[in-house]
Amino acid sequence: MKKELHFERAEFAARVAAVKSEMGRRGIDILLLSEPANHNYLTGYNAYSFYTPQMVIVALNHDEPIWIGRFMDRISALMTTYLTDENIRAYSDRYVQSALSPYDFVADVAKELGGEKARIGVEMGGYYYSARAHADLVRALPLAQFVDADVLVNWIRIVKSPAEISIMRQAGRIADAMMERAIDTIEPGVRECDVAAAVYHQMMSGTPEFGGAYACTPPYLCIGERQIAPHAAWTDEPLPASTTINLELFGNRHRYQVNLSRSISVGKPASSYYKLADVVVEALNAGLESVRPGRTCSEVEDAFRHTLARHGFEKEARLGYSIGVGFPPAVGERTASLRKGDQTLLRPGMVFHMMPGLWLDDVGITITQSFAVTDRGHEPLTSTPRKLFVK
Template identity: 75%
Template sequence: MTTYLAEDNIRAYKDEYVNSPILSTYQVMADLVKEFGGEKARIGVEMGGYYYSARAHADLIRALPLADFVDADLLVNWIRLVKSPAELSLMRQAGRIADAAIKRAVDTADAGVRECDLAAAVYHQQISGTPEFGGNYDASALHLCIGERALAPHAAWNDKPLPASTTINIEVHGNRLRYQVNLSRTILIGKPSPAYQKLSEIAVEALNAGLETVCPGRTCSEVQGAFAQALARHGMSKEARVGYPIGLGYPPAVGERTASLRKGDETVLRPGMCFHMMPGLWLDDMSIAITQPFAVTESGYEPLSSTPRALFVK
């Protein structure tokens, strides 16, 4: 039901192989390879694949001792880096779901609301989507960093009520038919201090500087460099990458593990590439996360979300 393959090309294996500490489904796969004359073939495997374990590799090479195995990790991912027009259409829809999830978070967050209830509201929105199209489960857990936990890039929620004054860094995931757009915003309950308001303005200025550099022919490193220069004007720096490619997403992550918006990455931008630019700033005593997913176009970039790039104050 989930593939276009002909019925003859779909093979099942016995239930006794499921979660067996003794039997390996890779023996079944090896038998199929032999059936198609591949016993001595040159076979590419994804050595860094999330679901291709060390045991899986050992089982496969033991079952096909005459085959020549080579590491073909990311071979497909580099092809996936440039999205087709049909894929871009789904990414735009995923972005609208992400926008709806951020709006739901902003509308729900308030003093006295339990963190778990805020998370539940966001999950409801992510899955229900928009009136035009529904969403789906995301490729990674909702990141809800509150109070002291806002000083960490990723954190989970608890069941404590939100205090009258606190910082909320949230990353939501709009997922449309497995195509996912990530989006982060900071929500502040209470009045921001002048220093924190200034930090939010610096973060947005640097983010925009990076985005304005995006165009075909430029490199990922140049985008990061524009962001870094804007940040440096305020005496600040960020050593980590400021973006990663997004697209088709299954747990545990949506990142394609290929190009990154970081210093030294000379990957040339091409129309159809999609990134989550996520230049969050985590300092010793405060943090902020205002991000922008985008697609590279023929002349620049297309935002994949329309949520204002700003600090939300409740």
């Protein structure tokens, strides 16, 4: 059976070793991971199967992680992970959407690893760790001590390897192709849903060199009055002769996602909107130029904020967030943010989406840049010009 692995075994081993080191520092014997992005990061696992309970277990006394999932998804674990057969565990279908709890199965595997009285870390804030999951595990392992290990792996993921950065460059090129396709498609009379369809086609088609994959979220087409809503959905209405479109797209390659937003004016916009675009781009560039290893996320946000303030504007939301491996519902790693007060030190290999979107009372504008922190500054991961596009 052909393995669909995108990294060398040595890289996976280094990731697991880093997680075990942090577990040891925190006194955690067994780590139960529910987040699909962390499953992918530590094992390579990739399938749309996380709508049923799924876990990866990392134990200090066990060499490899153990994947646990539904019986029919075992084949995907064999195809997409480096794990040996004995470390791929599948529960039967009788556990799926029934009165039985698959977390009893998870608990039994944990017991094999000495988890009956162990200190067990769980992702209390994870999107895929429910209150029922926690209650069932506590019931099944009453003598264990459960501790919150949320974002333990996420903070290790925050610094990307050269191999990861290489894949994210490809994701950025897909995002550029998607944006180019969207801008080419946008014309008066074209239905909003047909713009979305063109974007989706390009998302999957990718570039002539490599294809894409589904993103963590749908693309956002914030059109007309919805330009002041950051995460609006499209309709089947035709585009009018004069309107504004705020478009946020996501290129995804091997589950690594790069975000890209641009504002497109259908018809000539007001002169004040041109000026607003110039202000946002000036502040965005100031933020990017301030990026250096050793500076804090807060210092980068400060450079942006002060530039914006000179023109009389203020951005209430954070300026950006760390990105990388992504599964629905969101690509953000839930770690560092480019915001006032975040003292996270920038390190080479970190990747952020700098999102200086402004949603004002009657207009919105989104011109953004995803970038990797380098030894001397930053590397843009997309090449679409940072400007207002006019059709």
